[in-house]
Amino acid sequence: MTTLLLVRHGLTELTGPVLAGWTPGVSLDDRGRAQARAVGERLASVPLAAVVSSPLDRCLQTAEAIVSAPGRDGPREIHRDERFGEVRYGDWTGRPLKELAGEPLWKVVQAHPSAVTFPGPEGEAMAAAQHRAVAAVRDWNARIAAEAGPGAAYLVCSHGDIIKAIVADALGLHLDQFQRIxxxxxSLTVIRYTELRPFVIRLNDTGGGTDGLLPPPDAAPEGDAAVGGGA
Structure with a gap:
């Protein structure tokens, strides 16, 4: 079983009011840098076989805070994987969310995202974004298991919609339900992948301890759920 730790990047000046997308040069602000340091300190004792990031600055800066956290013992290299990059929002990129909420496509994004392709020549389909992100997870799961053993963990720093899409896949939800996540x-989200099924261990965790993130030595057979819920 391979454990995936998903961390969304910290706050930027655009987070919330503007759809940043692939806008270049969007960096963490003071709040985001503090958040990145805090999550790095929280995870410093969790052994990681690798740290992977979206190529966008705000994710790379968050990942750098994690690998350089005091007490972190492990690889300091950050692997860039474009498949964990933000959804390509096309002509919506850089526009205020309040303005976008008046677009007819907004209601489709909310209720039927699997049917959405964002406008413009650079616009991406939400289904395609989910497919590339989940494919990247499968590839990294296999790589980490081969290089570090089946009980290893790795971390990916990515974006809100991408993490939601990965979680929806792990939960067996149709993409049209991912807006419920x-x-x-x-925040920290943890998914443990086994031969039978994924297990969502943490979701949108912004301050909990790290006990229980990795499987115990006496874990149930791989892929089996604990009947009764477990201790």
């Missing part, structure tokens, strides 16, 4: 800036 909430992922805050600098």
């Amino acid at each position: 909430h992922v805050e800036p600098a």
Whole structure:
């Protein structure tokens, strides 16, 4: 079983009021840097076989705070994987969310995202974004298991909609249900992948301890759920 730690990047000046997307040069602000340091300190004792990031600055800066956290013992390299990059929102990129909420496509994004392709030549389909992100997870799961053993963990720093799409896949939800999932800036989501099924261990965790993130030595057979809920 391979454990995936998903961290959303910390806050930027655009987070919330503007759809940043792939806008270049969007960096963490003071709040975001503090959030990144805090999540790095929380996870410093969790052994990680690798740290992977979206190539966008706000994710790379968050990942850098994690690998350089005091007490972190492990690889300091950050692997960039474009498949964990933000959804390509096309002509919506850089526009205020209040303005976008008046667009006819907004209601489709909310209720039927699997049917959405964002406008413009650079616009991406939400289904395609989910497919590339989940494919990247599968590839990294196999790589980490081969290089570090089946009980290893790795971390991916990505974006809200991408993390929500990965979680929806892990839960067996149709993409049209992914708007029911909430992922805050600098939050931690943990998914353990086994031969039978994924298990969502944490979701949108913004301050909990790290006990229980990795499987115990006496864990149930791989892929089996604990009958009765477990201790």
